[in-house]
Amino acid sequence: MTKLAVGSLFIVAGGFAFNSYVNRVTRSDGKSTIKPFVTHLPKPPSRDELLRRLGRPISSDEKKHVSIKDVQSKFDLVVIGGGAVGTGAALDATLRGLKVLLVEKNDYASGTSSKSTKMAHGGIRYLEKAVFQLSKVQLDLVIEALHERASILENAPHLAICLPICIPVYKWYQVPYFYAGCALYDMFAGSQGIRHSYVMTRHATLDEHPQLNPNGLVGGLVYHDGLFNDARMNVALALTAEQHGATVLNYMNVEQFLKDGDGKSKGVRIRDIDSGSEYLVGADALIGAAGPYSDLLISMDKSENGLPDPEALSHPRMVVPSGGVHVILPEWYCSEDQGLLDASTPDGRVMFFLPWQGKVLAGTTDVPLKKVPENPVATEQEISDILGELQHYVKFPVRREDVLSAWCGVRPLVRDPSTVPEGEVVASTQGIVRNHLVYELPNGLITITGGKWTTYRQMAEDVIDYTIQHVSTLNERFATRPCTTKHNKLVGADSYDPTFFCRLAQQYHLTETLAKHLASNYGDRAPIICELFLRYPRLKAPIGLPRPEGHDYSYDDFKYPFTLAELYYCLDYEHVRHPIDFLARRCRLAFLDANKALNAVDEVVDVMARRYGWSSSKKTQMKQEATDYIEEMGLVPNKTSYGKVE
Template sequence: MAFKQARRIGQIGACSALALGLGGAYLQTIHNDTLVDFKSKFPPIVTNVEKPPARDDFLKKLGEPVTKLAEELSTKDAQSKFDLIIVGGGATGTGAALDATLRGLNVLLLEKNDFASGTSSKSTKMAHGGVRYLEKAIFQLSKAQLDLVIEALNERAAILNNAPHLATCLPIAIPVYKYWQLPYFYAGCLLYDLFAGSQALRFSYILSRGSLLDKHPQLDSEGLVGGLVYHDGLFNDARMNVSLALTAQKHGATVLNYMEVKQFLKDGAGKSKGVRVVDGETKKEYLVAADAIINATGPYSDAMLSMDESANGLPDPKVLEHPKMVVPSGGVHVVLPEWYCAKDMGLLDASTSDGRVMFFLPWQGKVLAGTTDVPLDRVPENPVASEFEINDILKELQHYVKFEVKREDVLSAWCGVRPLVRDPTTVTSENMKSTQGLVRSHLIFKSPNGLITISGGKWTTYREMAQEVVTETINSTPELQAKNPKPCSTKDFKIVGAENYEISLAARLAQHYRLTDKLATHLAHNYGDRAPVIIDLFKDPENAKPLGLGDHPTYATFDHPFTIGELKYAMRYEYARRPLDFLARRCRLAFLDSKTALACVDEVADVMSNEYGWNADTKKQYIAEAVWYINHMGIEPNQDSYGTF
């Protein structure tokens, strides 16, 4: 008996040893395979990136500067020629430049200020189909509204796919305070998922009261029933815009910021076939011809239309005071500290006092809240957030937050002009103030003298808008058709920063370069596979210094991961020409914390002045420009939306 037990124990031991041995060997094989194959599983970390052409190189393509009187100019005076000129460096303009360039056209993109300096940097930062449009489509039985939702859901997927470093999927909770709303909201969000089809990001789901409070402890719990969670895209709009311009340039486009189109050049038949453009830095003027011109100036479309309409190509100086095509409205957003929202889930207020939808979203380590919708009777040159609109947003937020919402918590605020559009040929002096005839989406309008205007729409559909306007331009221009352009290829085209990006890049950068998690995450999520180029600049300890430390750093000083190296990268690789370009549109500090950005203006100006060799007057001018702009981002109370500088 004892012998049998001993034999059985021996057998069990032998089997156990065999199992352990085989298991160990298997695990060792996995471990060895992982070590062997690890590097092949990820794109390489690349620091050697070719610098883009300098601004002067692009200016040489425009020909010699001229001084001839504007009234005497025509296409015969042009010093250079492109296939296509695109006026406007916002989302649609840069998207069109990329689209046309990939089709094989020789493209010139001209922007009066900086890329994304207007509406395209002042959005709600969402790539979305529009839940509220779906509600209207259902209750109004509107196929047009439903088509808008489906179109935007398709384009949402394109943004997330083509710029994964800049765009991400964000769950958004709708707090419910009435039991009957729970199935109502759930049904609507399931339809939203259904219409997205195979491109749905995640399925919507219901959160219990306790689970919602666990996620959003700042919520007022009184009367709270639970919540409904759906999903949309969140992205960095200005960085996306700049990246589109850089991608267009990488593939052959000539892209220039701070180049103002002052006049259209007419050919013998009176058609608009070129531009007189002024360099905002040197004030030199260039005359450039083209087979076609696209007007992608958004709220300022009417100014270009007046140039096309006039015989000498000069604009009506008062046209923006009585626009025909654009019906402007102001949308204000504010940025608040991170404790106003969960770090990984947004909130949607579906029951505001005036029927609007209000978002509260985690963005770049802060909380973005908005938006308002205030009609404007003219297009402002420098729109600002009024104190009334800021307080309106805070008032709506107070309905949900159990602690006091304070005005001093506002870190930044801004106003973007939303261009609602209509066919300008239908507008008369009698119906100019009417909203009748406004299109729900975007509008492509071909003027009698050949100008192609694209306006309206929203960030989410920028790519489709670009595709449509480039296609329309080619189809209506025999000279472009003769070049046998390729079909559109932007649907699945990775932009700069996305080509070798993968989701663990931030961890790999932190590990490889011994960076803090905050700095590695910031660089990976804003520059993608270009991040190592910035980190490589840190070999010079001066470039590794954070911006805004000053002589007496405090804990608050270290709240943002922006460095001198990032600033130098923006100048050398991203055409940042002035302090505001970097602070507002490359690193977004002015949008995240205006007071901190204001304290950084002089330091940024010093670095840029050394790089570009500014004289004292130029440096003073650019500092004043940045100070005014940032001061009006929620620091100084503004009485209305019509800012001037």
């Protein structure tokens, strides 16, 4: 204990001395210019235009005997998977000059990339493990993530903000211990630091967090990390790659790898989920960025005919699947300006309670999964565990009925499949380091998985570096092209500044809530939505507004700033194909309030049916798909993480 105290005091002193370096203050030089609003942009390529780049669809007869010789188009690179890493890799490769095709089986961010803790962070819990386990691997992971955190904040300032996070302290001896850890965290961020950590008194802590249980409270330790909108950032990555020339397509499933004469994977047979049309595409290299589903692609590379092993996800070798559940609670469960960190849960994890999109995000759990579920869901037990942990800190009752939404994401914890004995089962995932792995299969598939959202850019850089270095045809042409994504702003960031919402409110006569919502989700593209308000006033109506007959409106009907104009914008500019794309991943309503999202399904389906010319049966199918998805977000009790597919 004496050594711990001396060590903590030493680190505290060092951290305090480092304060002037890390705690940089940005001041206006008075010379910044305000760029005019962008009120019109050319629409991105249509679905049909993008599909034409793949060549003609193959006929039913051709499907029976496909060959690499039958490809209808050729790309330098095909990226499989439209999550954070896949879209990040597509952007990186496109900026280097490669001709890139990205295909995603569902929607962008439909998997783990929309179900994170929404934090751009180094991982303060990993730092603790690095110190106490003397683990250089853990420390390297923290330092890498801290530097990548700065890149996210710089490249997508409309989607990512700095958030103070308070660690409530209930024992005096914990103050130097926690401060020492936070000081190290600041120090390892170096010049990429955000703001310096500090201690709050008991009274200041309760002023900021009045919901906290005051009994025994000593004070609070505040450190800083990034908070962001994960699904919208994922979409921004896809749109930015497309803006620079990549062909990006959602709802395109890779049915088969096409092999050359040497058995190498040099193309794909892909199917349009909505139309059923299939295309044969060749490539110099295939990159698998499927996250938890990587083992399925690995099985396709291994097989002689390029077809997947249907049991690959039931017995994964590369991915160690772990389910992480989060819940959304009303705004009164947390401060509007600071998050909370529970640093000492019974099973050794940490728990976050964060203000996000006007609500409170709480999580996460860490439950090993025997197989990779197609549609993971939050179980009642995990929801109960999160609420029980929150009750330790909140002085009023924490109620299950306060849960507005809940979801489960599958962490793609990774191991080298060549070192894994057949049939080995991992009983716990807590000891597995959250680093990433670039792995080349014998037949040429290059897989990238592991890591976490914050390090997506570095993961993308690593896999593109590896691909160019090890694929001779690409090395000859692109070896001298460096990665440029470190400081490459994403769609929506170019003309954005922190006062953007103020100017929106002034020019378009918006409420502060609506102006902030549009600015912080669409950045400098928000005026395009506002122009729709002017041209079509009915589009300013909230999504899912109850019909006037026999309904007395209340504040609750208008509490969310999601409008019809936003839906029309996303249909025009953001490749929304299914209603759940909009309700869950563009406007995030399903993640914020599942009941409200259910109320909006009919209206969204009607608008999309008119746009896409859906038949009555197609409308019914889309409505059912959206309803099933939303109901499993905490509205119906789920006994297992596998939901209805179990």
